[in-house]
Amino acid sequence: MLYNIDTMYNDIQGKLVCDLGCGCGVLSVGTAMLDASLIVGIDIDDDALMIARRNIEEFELENVQLIKANISDTEFFGGKIFDTVIMNPPFGTKDKGIDMIFLHRALKLASTSVYSLHKSSTRQHIKKKAAEWGAEMTVLAELRFNLENTYKFHKHKSVDIAVDFMKFDCSSTTI
Template identity: 50%
Template sequence: MKLKQLEGLLGGLTQFADPKVELEQYATGPHIASRMLYTAENSFDDISGKVVADFGCGCGTLAIASALLDAEHVTGIDIDLQSLELAQENATDLELDIDLIQCDIKNLNLAGLLVDTVVMNPPFGTKRKGADMDFLSMGLKVASQAVYSLHKTSTREYIKKAAIRNCNAISAEVLCELRYALPQTYKFHNKKEVDVAVDLWRFVPRARDERAS
């Protein structure tokens, strides 16, 4: 599938009607989501034929993008039931099968090595401190191949250090810097559109048998 085609299909997904501030429910726009998954597939071969998990899937954009790029099995995980219902609707509209689990990412427990790739647009941790790192460390615990994630560019040095030192990553690489145009989703955003620089990261987890814990 071509990038433009992927972006077009993601652009047709239904977004949150009533986003929840405490969960930092910013939808992942089709521009960013399509580039994230397209790169994962075409530069690293991490999607097609793989088992993919989308952490904090919201309305399902990254999960659906994975399924569109021929992931063999996709599981979207979110704490919020309304989001999961929306993700289900979006997947059904495109005749895609994705599995969904309602769970708080920090309490997730996945056994074995079945999940190859984790994709996520985590909360940036501005409303609940550390939420972004909870997502990242769980992603690196669960994935056997790679973790793709978005983090504010302003936190780049910190993310790199924390991923390698505390989260079992053997490599942490910024693939590109993107502009995240946050539409005026919440009342506390007083400017019309807030443009945030975000990094698209690819992390490689340490092999399970080489981990200290």
């Protein structure tokens, strides 16, 4: 995924990249290894950020910074300060609409492109909202995720979910 973002769209190497909802930092580490000039990983979860910090230290990466923040904090997030935003946001199954909050924030932060993973079942809704916000959405790949039961609210041992890998062109966003 990251390799394609870099080689097909030139949106990583030498770029200022935000990993929104970075979790344990997998996308941040991969982006750093593809020579982004700086990656800023943002998450609200202290435990996830601690793991991300360890991962960054293990690979001896100096071009990754981590910030604890809530994406809803409008004072912290202002303007198109990143070239590219990458994210694997919550799908909005438990917290309805959280995926769209992430996307809206990402489109406000990116000057060039946003790359994101979303449930395929939400494709038309996301395309419509992106168009309303002045962004053009393209599905780059259709994937399958097998999500294991990891949280108390999960009802099944595992669930197979159809997921779209999407690119949003931010050059004409109106938000």
